[in-house]
Amino acid sequence: MELGDLTVTQILLTVVGGMLIYLIIKWLKDPIRKIPGPRGLPFLGNVLALNPTNVHNQFYELAKKFGAVMKVKVFTVPIVVLNSREACMEALIKTGTDFQGRPPLARVFRIIPKDVGFTTMNSDHSFLRRTFTKTMKAYGPGVAHLEGIMQDTIQEMTEEINRRGDQVINTADLCSGYVGCVIASMMFGEKYSFDDEVCQMLHKMNKQLIAAADPFTAGALFDFFPFLLKFKFLFPKTQQTLEDANQVFNDFVKTKTEQFRDSYDPNDKRGCLDYFIEIQQKELDKDGKPLLDNEGMKGLLLDFISGGLETSQNSLRQMLLDLVADLTLQKDLQAEIDSQFEPTHKITLKDREKLPQLESYMLESLRYLSQTPFLVPHMTIRDTGVAGYKIPANTIVLMNSFYLAHNPDVYEKPFTVEPKRFLDEDGNLLKSDHPLRENFIGFGAGRRQCPGELFAKSRIFLFLSNILQKYNVEPAGELPDHDVRKYPMSILLATPSAKVRLTRRQH
Template sequence: MLETLFVSAIPFLFFTIFLIKWYFFTTQPTHKNPPPSPPAFPILGNLHQLSGSYPHRKLQKLAHQYGPLMLLHFGSRPVLIVSSSDSAREIMKTHDTNFLNRPKSYIDVRLRYHGKDVTTARYGESWRQMKSLCTLQLLSNKRVRSFRTIREEEVALFVESIIKRQSLAVNLSEMFAFLSNDVICRVAFGKKYSRDETGNMVNKVLSQLKKLLGGFYVGDYIPWLAWIHCLSGVDAQVEKLNDEFNKFLDGVVEEHGNNFNIKEKKLYEDGDQDNKDFVDVLLELQRDEMAGFNLDKEHMKGLIFNMFVDGSGTSATVLEWAMAELLRHPRVMKKLQEEVMEISNGKPDITENDLDKMHYLKAVIKETVRLYPPVPLLIPRESAQDINIKGYDIAAGTMVITNAWALGRDPNLWEKPEEFVPERFLDSSIDFKGQDFQLIPFGSGRRGCPGILFAMVANELLLANLVHKFDWSLPDGAKPQDLDMTECAGSTIHRKVPLLAVATPRC
């Protein structure tokens, strides 16, 4: 009897909770003039409108109906969706000091060392010091140039591996991922982990980490449902991956620490002080207390996480989409090859000295990130205080998401926005470094990505060498217009179907 009553009471209990949550959700205070909003469900808010794999596309459609500044509710959390360049400028430049914070996230707390990284850390003195450390010590122009030999060596190895497989279809998606990992491993750790047992483990963990980082976690938006993460197995998976990646990073830092004095002495004797990997630099800053704040082990691992996990996915994604569009557009491929051949002037290899002269190559890269920003919905920000933007009242604590994908395809900003036309950038000063708000695939302002220069130099070098060394075609006689360009969601938006192509060495 008691058991029957208990079972019968469960639906009533959930219904009661539902009504309570609904009441508080629908009776919360409203501001004088909030941005337009689509109708919301109790508890869920507008989450049901973003279900599926392409939230950036769905938000674009909603923005067409409700405007470039649109207020949604993800569960109990108010979220401002920014879909115009003018509004993005207001958020990231005019009122940037009010939008420098990052909202707290379930996955970031567990995988990014409780906010001790530069990407997702809450705004404050610790973040300012880490950002300064990145821009002045790890990713300065001088430091990026010092890794030139590494980039050129890895590109040469990449080309050699393709030559060995000539006339056979190569999986460029997979190869780009390996190349990005190899370059970043050498820059960050001083050696590669791509083919040995440790490398297999690292690549597997890296792939799983990226999937988790691109996931949706209901506890971020409906806190009283956070227990679902435990029941679904997400908590266990996160802890397992966190332990495995931590073990790897601990081993790397310990190995560098044991060899630090020996390597430091050798670099000094060789007069090659610039040839240090990221871990060397961090250990030196920690030892000599040069960082300006307490650079503990978790800060170090958080910064390495940014470079290794975030950086590798971004570079590989840009290369994958660029090559896919070149294969779809033989005219563009030919024009790029002609530029590269003219500038190489008979040299067997393209070096980084040649890149500044390759204006069409840079246009191809810009057009790629316009159409395929690696992270189409930029990392969220959070308003610190109540503020008025474009006549709308935005409450403190509102999450702000900028739809960089929508900006890149806005017909008010771009002629024929859905077409791949690199020529649009040849007579234009527009760049992707954060000053032109119609093209901000890497964000802008103080919260913009500090690794743009590092990533783009490597991408330009590889792309130039690939079109210089080879003619490219699709396997099995497939036509360019038949190439599947379907997206697949994750921490970055990459191709759902791996990019296969056949390379024929050019005479």
Template sequence: MEIWLILFLFFCLCAAFKSFLNLSPHNKAKQSKLSLPPGPPKLPIIGNLLWLYSSFNELELILHNLRQKYGPIITLHIGSQPAIFITTHSLAHQALVENGVAFADRPPATISGRIITTNQHNVTSAPYGPLWRVLRRNLISEILHHSRIKSFSHARKWVLQILKERLKSHVESGEPVLVVDHFQYAMFCLLVFMCFGEKLDEKVIREIEDVERTLLVNFRAFNVFGSFPLFGKIFFRKRLQQLFDMRQREESVIIPLIRARRERKEKNQENPNELFVSYVDSMFNLQLPEEGGRKLTEEEMVSLCSEFLNAGTDTTSTALQWIMANLVKNQQIQEKLYSEIEGVLGIDEEIKEEDLVKMPYLKAVVTEGLRLHPPAHFVLPHAVTEDIVLDGHVIPKNAMVNFMVSEMGRDPKVWKNPMEFNPERFLSDEGEMFDITGSREIKMMPFGAGRRICPGLGLAVLHLEYFVANLVRDFKWVAVEGVDVDLSEKLEFTIVMKNPLQAHISPRVK
């Protein structure tokens, strides 16, 4: 409380000084030209922060209510900077697709963000420009291109067997399965293999998983450095040191794996085909043209590996749990999906990845899961590169802009009975596939849209379809007697089930 009192008094002095500066004719003229989107009243310097502080976890509900009063674009002042939230499909399309270049930048990183991204040297946080293009192009061409994704089919099959063995232990014991831990571990095994090209021991995988989840789960504690960039370092030094310690531990785990991979790659120069391609391999000779053509440092490689592991693990395992929860809750949908799978495969025991394209209901189930339960209810913040007019308001240069993903996917003006899990809504009589990228129009955007759309979209959808199909094909999933499936939400790194899914599973009779 003493720290907050000191901060409050300091802010009052700053506010008085700022008000004096704003009396100049130049500043008055500058302000009169700009008309920010509307929002609730704010205090000088701290903006709406005190108003939001006690209920920051309910930001989505707050914005939903503010939309009724202020319209589809809302401005909140988090600290002294405007944060603009766009809530409708049409305005999201205007911003991210029609004005994609202007909205493609990222806000400057906070001190905590700079620590975990090595000064914004990863795909998600890099400013729009040469560095971002190099890093994104490398990720897509070397790992996420469809031919590369296909080459990891053996790894998906290996991980599926790991997951099945873990689930079979619950079949034998008769105990209900708490699925989230199994899903997270399976996804982590797969992404670790894709990242480092090795089937590592469970102990090593668990160590990597622990350091990454520690950063993810605790990172919200460092938001204070975004709200108070100047004073956070002074008043929250211990918290900042905790972040340095977590990052140092992450480097101590990841860097030896990078070095071991480099050594193995150098030893196999004469027989490069003996090694599986990995994401780390693509980093060794990557050059950064805007920085003199230098190569990546080991610390920057750690940031890229961390981004790859977390983006591919947590969001996918979260989405997988939501989909399976709805299949447990809606047995008729689960059985319809099982019938489609059996109709495609016949007596074949194995689901091949090429079989997935023959299963439109499977794709509809996955798409409906992403619509109703997007793992992230907001995208990563965008920043505009120039003042731009949207819906009669000016979005000022460098303002942080975000989009209400779940609000769009659940909008009753667009979706009939939006809170109902209904895959049939995605089955078109004309056989057209739903455009989840939003390039033609945005109705939902679980992967974002425009130039900063998640590059791992195709990989994520493949993983969801592959694992959902196999889990339903091999096991019947039912609710635990007396325990209803609770679809309440809770914010962690992603939006997870408040009460994680528990289910009884039994083998399908074949």
């Protein structure tokens, strides 16, 4: 039969049939198909069954049903979720860089084209991450200059609390005040007060970043279809928010870097920004251009905000809530501090090892909260595999840290705060390779592990130990529900603010 003899219907049937055969072959060949997971609908996947604000609980239940590796589908996009420590460690460490990409976030890239946290694994990322970690180490916990500033910050915090007298304090305000000063000092090496303009700016930029990265707003459509950002009439409010954020970030970074470049002294580095300036001046490519360009500098400075601000404040809010929800816990921790130090002793990082119970409690609170329940999303950068399953390149992979941290086979009473969970029979802190400690992966592991972990833990220690030594923290009114399963999931699992009173302890 010649082509001219075919009817339109026959041509259409041939085309549709061909497409169907193509789709079936593609489906049969798709290795993700073999990964177990909840049944979804064609084209919609599991989207109707997933509740974004409750997804930590939903994935917890699914993990119990499907085991170490599972998948869900958001529309046609598969997301692989790893639910066992072995599978997570295989992906994060054993497979090298295979799983170390990040899904592209068009809205964030519009304001931060390159940085450590959001950029996928490439040479830019490796250089920026090396720079960030080197600087954190050079200027991290234990550096005398920073310790001095930290003592001043603690002093500022206690003065602020004393000024409030017996007024009610919102834990959110206290924690954001302290963390703002701490992060600003790390970046710029100066002492700040709670209401300092720089700290206010950090909080403002943090809010703008969260709005830009929030996966649960209509603007998230841009992340799936980046070309839509070109059409200015689409979601004009989101587009305006991004423009405003970009302007604010650029102005802040420009002002600060100019100010610091003008007064830069290689023999007297004030904070991380001075280290970045040194690297920008000294590390050049073969054409003599700085390896750290201004965009990279902007990304690094914003990494302190995107990585450090929200996570640290949230941990502290949770700890203050634990203390007022369980006054026995508070008394026990105070008794340990009182048994080691005079009331006038200034607690510093050197004192950490003398307070194993406090250390155990801090780890327990971090475990209980597991505020980044799936870490930060990873993405495969090449065809690879985990736990015997093949995973193609460019697949989004989540580590179910929330399930690991509350796995009932590992932790007794996983949804209770047990302050002594990480102590052995002699009251010593369990070693870091103990299964109870190893199963908590809330800071990640491997090449994208949180570079701020040591810093964060040491600042939490200083905050808690100083508050407990000097004050009783009491509830001032009804406490919010502090069951982590009831916290809504957004950019992280956010602990609600509580109203408390801090009264000077009479020793």
